[in-house]
Amino acid sequence: MHLLKHRDHRKMPWKNGGGVTYEVAAAPDGAALDAFDWRVSMAQVAAPGPFSAFPGCDRILTVLSGGPMTLRVGDAPARMLDDASTPFAFAADVPCAAETVDTALLDLNVMVRRGRATASVTRHRGVNLRISPRETSTTFVLVKGGTAAINCLPTLMQDGDVLKLAPSDPPVTISPGAEAVLYEIRVTTAQGH
Known part of the structure; x- marks a missing residue:
């Protein structure tokens, strides 16, 4: 993480x-x-x-x-x-x-x-986001418009910060402030790459 x-x-x-x-x-x-x-x-x-x-x-x-x-x-x-x-x-x-x-x-x-990776992007407003890393994916969470707390880190995410989670990282919960929007990005690498 x-x-x-x-x-x-x-x-x-x-x-x-x-x-x-x-x-x-x-x-x-x-x-x-x-x-x-x-x-x-x-x-x-x-x-x-x-x-x-x-x-x-x-x-x-x-x-x-x-x-x-x-x-x-x-x-x-x-x-x-x-x-x-x-x-x-x-x-x-x-x-x-x-x-x-x-x-x-x-x-x-x-x-x-194409052929090396696939990706998805999901916007989350007004909800706590629980992320469970996946074996073949790298996960990113971008915070925009405010701050967000991470349950296992003492530091607040600031506007524009991105949390990067590797497949081996433990699950994490991110709690956005009132104005913050969270963007969940998952990138899955194709086998052999």
Whole structure:
């Protein structure tokens, strides 16, 4: 179990140079943008424009704050995303662009390379979250908009902090403050990777 403080997330330019992203974790650790098996990051989107393409990858995008944003992926109808929208999964190698951005937003991006990993993202509001690590998964819990207490650690999670749980870690309960929203991210690595 490891608490990743928001100030320690690795700041990197977007692959297409259009903005800044904050990498929370990737596998292998420190992998280049064309070599990760999976990657968890947050990005600021301040204006309309294209998203970076990641050949052979799938992405789950979740708006954490700000927005809304109208997103178009390939030839599909545009989707409006905000901080109440269901996390949106799509192929990261299909052309994608933010067509409108009402106010600057922060989003969560979870990307996996097809055949090497799968992922899920679930938003939890106003409930204590009990996490039981799974044998083949790495689990992350991001807190946004407030603080959260972890039953087995003396430190409070602050806005933007992420708790990382390995498969061997014991179950944990995370209790959010009144304004906090918890985001549960599970990344499952394919056998042999």
